[in-house]
Amino acid sequence: MDILKTKAEMQTWSAAKKRQGKSIAFVPTMGYLHKGHVSLLEIGKPLSDELVLSIFVNPTQFGPNEDLDAYPSNIQNDLDLAEQAGVTAVFLPDKNEMYGPDYQTHVYLDHLPRYLCGRSRPIHFGGVATVVTKLFNIVMPDVAVFGKKDFQQLAVIRQMVKDLDFNIRIIGGEIIRETDGLAMSSRNAYLTPAQRASAVCLSRAINLLKQRVDQGVRSVPDLVREAESFILSFDHTRIDYIELCHPRTLEPVDTVQSETLLALAVQVGKSRLIDNALIGPT
Incomplete structure (x- = not known):
């Protein structure tokens, strides 16, 4: 497994593989890998000849009061898991390598970032789009895998x-x-035992609303009120949002008439946790 720390090294590696006629699958991460990340590597492995993992905590997607400086890290464990998963190259740049002192180009989308997490994290998706654009140009993959x-x-x-x-x-x-039922996340590491016990409220709220929709409840305000009451019955919780929306445009809906995205973000202690599911008739 090659460990590449500069953009030039990564691009040279990928270009050499391309000249050999090999295809590349890519899984970008911010590290502190868990089984969720490993599952993405397992998806990517059979899809291409080479499997590349990147580990980079991207500063441009963090707001001024978010957890950039506290984001968990265990590079050696990440590398061990990567090797076990069959990764052939790890791109491991630092901030200065990715964003030089005169960096001034950013990528923004007009509509999708206006919804859900974009409301409380207004710079987040511009940072995501920018760093992923850069990573795509550096790694030159044929396929890339991201978690749902x-x-x-x-x-x-x-x-x-x-x-x-x-x-x-x-x-x-x-x-x-x-x-x-708790969705795996690197930020779960922040949870105290008491907060960890409350963190199951997200997945249980999803299951509750699935049941209500199956029972015939279609009103989004009614569903949201029930989910809010349920989540706030758990200690250490503060709701950022609970929304039902169109799964492609992310625009909010008033009633569940067809397959609908249920998405929620809940602060549990100092950890902001997200979860989602598609509910309703397909």
């Missing part, structure tokens, strides 16, 4: 790839959960 837990991020990437004519196939990996 970050549903809005996946939608942003797919739209960006379409709009900017990247010849890259985007694959969405299913949410990987703990045995009690």
Whole structure:
């Protein structure tokens, strides 16, 4: 497994593989890998000849009061998991390598970032779109795999790839959960035992609303009120949003008439956790 720390090294590696006629699958991450990340690597592995993982905590997608400086890290464990998963190259740049002192170019989308997480994290998806554009140009993959837990991020990437004519196939990996239903996340490491017990409120709220929709409840305000009451019955919780929206445009809906995205973000202690599911008739 090659470990490449500069853009030039990564581009040279990828260009050499391309000259050999080899294809490249790519999984971009911010590190602190868990089974969810490993599942993305497992999806990418059989799709191409080479499997590339990037580890980079991207500063441009963090707001001024977010957890950039505290974001968890264990590079050696990440490298061990990558090797076990069959990764052939790890791109491991630092901030100065990705953004020099005179950096001034950014990528923004008009509509998708206006919804869900974009409301409380206004610079986030511009930072995501910018760094993923850079990573695509550096790694030069044929296919890239992103987790569906970050549903809005996946939608942003797919739209960006379409709009900017990247010849890259985007694959969405299913949410990987703990045995009690909590979606796996690097930020789960922040949770105290008491907060961890409350964090299951997200997945349980999703299951509750699925049941209500199956029972015939279609009113979004009614569904949201029930989810809010349920989540706030758990200690250490503060709701950022609970929304039901169109799964492609992310525009809010008033009633569940067809397949609908249920997305929620909840602050549990100092951890901002997200989860989602598609509910309703398909």
